[in-house]
Amino acid sequence: MKIVKIPLIIERGKDKLLWGRVVFEENLITDFGSTISELEQKIKNLLLEIENLNPNAVKFEHHFDISALFQRFNFLKISNVAQQAGMNPGLLRQYVSGIKNPSLEQAKKIEQTLHKLATELKEASIFV
Incomplete structure (x- = not known):
């Protein structure tokens, strides 16, 4: 198939x-x-x-969309992602709640930040 x-x-x-x-x-x-x-x-x-x-x-x-993404990955802290992206946490919260919509440039910045965080997490290992 x-x-x-x-x-x-x-x-x-x-x-x-x-x-x-x-x-x-x-x-x-x-x-x-x-x-x-x-x-x-x-x-x-x-x-x-x-x-x-x-x-x-x-x-x-x-x-x-930004709102659905943060609903799906609800373990992400909006303030931490905003800080990593170099943007105002309040603005990102407005995007997530649907009050405002990000520009293409802002959306790409958020996406790049999430990919960077995912790469860092993927490379992390736990020592026992």
Whole structure:
């Protein structure tokens, strides 16, 4: 079975639900869920119903808005990420809550900071 990789855009709505959308064979498919796994399952069911695509053959590539990203990775402290990115923590909190939207430049700065932190964490080892 060939795996089909599909970009899944995930956004957090004002209702705190996760809204997702994919484009497959020129069809826009959307749904919502309270968790990413619920959202993925609903979208896979729609892909089966609309496109006759086997749910086991689908692998999603997640693309988050800022709010959904911090909901998914809720162990990240907003103030620490902001400090590492060289930005005001209050501003990042406004992005996360949806009060304000980051510019492309700010979004890239946050993304680069998260990737840098992930690299550092990946290289860490625990001595026993």
